[in-house]
Amino acid sequence: MTEPETRTHTVEADGATVHYDVRDARTGGAGAGAGEPVLLLIGSPMDASGFRTLASYFPDRTVVTYDPRAAGRSVRTDGAAQTTPEEHAEDLRLVIEALAAGPVDLFASSGGAVNALALVARHPSLVRTLVAHEPPTAQVLPDREAALAICADIHATYLREGTGPAMAKFIATVGRKGPFPDEWREEPAPSPADFGLPTEDDGSRDDPLLGQNMLGCTAFRPDFAALRAASTRIVIAAGKESEGEFAARAAAEVAAALGTPLAVFPSHHGGFLGGEFGQQGAPAEFAEALREVLAASG
Structure with a gap:
């Protein structure tokens, strides 16, 4: 299978210019053709470069990655010193709406998972399935x-x-x-x-x-009532090797609050990484687990 073509775009958000990349496996753009929804892969503050390996395991899907505001290419234009999950959620809304491809499947890791929970609570119609991997929200912890x-x-x-x-x-x-x-x-x-x-x-x-x-990421408390009422299928996940760690403990608490089982993925907090930032997970096994979870939404 040939390497999908990648195009870079921007959206103008309130206080930032947000860059995103579309690896299009279909002819005619992200909104063309039938088949699976666009797959959006996000982190925070990790930018699009952290998902090169994981994206390569989905050559049959149109994959979108982005740089969160104040990270990578997405420069804040308002000079603000801190960013909130609500701001990230609105940036994600703009990116998804710019794709004009209908509801997306969304894999979100770490701070990206926190931002994705904020997005789905506000705009559930934009996301078919959310896989939120190890959201480090301290607010849900017993400690x-x-x-x-x-x-x-x-x-x-x-x-x-x-x-x-x-x-x-x-x-x-x-x-x-x-x-x-x-x-x-x-x-x-x-x-x-x-x-x-x-x-x-x-x-x-x-x-x-x-x-x-x-501060904004770790102090964020998800709107559990809105999330439980959302049309989005929400899967909370943690790495097998992460058990007992901050983000994995938070993931377990979020899953319990939503009344859903915690999905256990291979490897650790960066299990999808294939050498990015000098970190190695188990990307092939991680991608297979993600594919299986997303297939269950079909």
Whole structure:
């Protein structure tokens, strides 16, 4: 099968120019022909480049990826220092409507899963099936107060000390197994050097994860009433190797609140990655699991 042609487009959102890419497996554009819906793959703050491997396993589908505002090519035009899931949801609405292809199938990972839950609560008619993979919303955790405080501390560390110290705390936080203790402040801060991170502050404060999205994403509480009433089929997923970690625990709580089983996908939080950003998951197995879940919507 030949490699699908890729076209890049933009939509003008409130406060940002959003770039998205269409890998079109059909003749005549994303809205042409019969068959499966467009498959939209999203993360946050990870941009479209993180889905190259996963997209390659769906050559029979029109696949759309995008750069969230303040990440990759999608520059904020309003100078705002933080981005909310509601803003991301409206950006996604614009992208889906610009496709003019009807309801999409949507795979959303990490912060993208949080944004997708916000989208479906507001605009369920735009999405046939949502697979929300490890949404890191601290609000749903039993240990939410400690989790939210830790996320706020990571953001404050970034503003105060820069990328290295903040990212060291972030890595330690997302990889921790089990609930966060109330006395978390008594634990020693991890060293950036232990993770191969810079120890000197370069003065930049434009990181989309630590700056723009950390607080809004983790503090978001899904509208469970709206999600339960949505026409969208919602599947909440977590990686097999992620059990007990922050985002996987949040995924389990979201699934329980929706009254649906948690889908267990291969590998870890980045299980779909095939070397992007130096991370390796199990993309072939991950893609097969995703295909099976989406096929159940047919």
